[in-house]
Amino acid sequence: MDTAGRGRGGPLAGSSEWVAQQLAEATETGLIPDPDAVRAVWDDAAVAPGWAGPALWLHGDLHPANVLTADGTICGVIDFGDLFAGDPAVDLAAAWILLPDGTADRFFRACRPTPDVATLRRLIAAAHR
Numbered sequence: 001m002d003t004a005g006r007g008r009g010g011p012l013a014g015s016s017e018w019v020a021q022q023l024a025e026a027t028e029t030g031l032i033p034d035p036d037a038v039r040a041v042w043d044d045a046a047v048a049p050g051w052a053g054p055a056l057w058l059h060g061d062l063h064p065a066n067v068l069t070a071d072g073t074i075c076g077v078i079d080f081g082d083l084f085a086g087d088p089a090v091d092l093a094a095a096w097i098l099l100p101d102g103t104a105d106r107f108f109r110a111c112r113p114t115p116d117v118a119t120l121r122r123l124i125a126a127a128h129r
Contacts, residue, residue, distance in 0.1 A: 009086015045125030054063040055085035062094035089123035
């Protein structure tokens with residue numbers, strides 16, 4: 001098991017060069033209409049205080065193909081090939097792609113412990129790392 005998370009689960013600042021490269025490529029192909037706005041979100045997340053708690057076990061690859069549902073309810077998670085320990089923002093970021101529109105905030109409020117402001121800032125970027 002890779003406790004370092006292959007770049008995920010650790011400080012975001014270490015990925016800034018890679019993010020800049022990916023953003024430039026996506027902008028060149030016309031996929032990003034406002035690269036300055038995207039860069040501002042990344043820059044804010046990268047300077048947010050890091051995770052101060054103990055490294056937590058993380059799935060690391062939570063997306064719709066790795067989550068099982070029955071009757072619209074999550075009932076299982078598969079594909080633990082990226083299992084590692086680190087910042088919980090990595091897995092919490094999945095709320096935006098797994099849950100119906102407009103429900104992520106309710107999910108974050110229900111989490112225990114409730115994610116603090118710094119974690120919410122980091123998970124915005126973690127979702128795109």
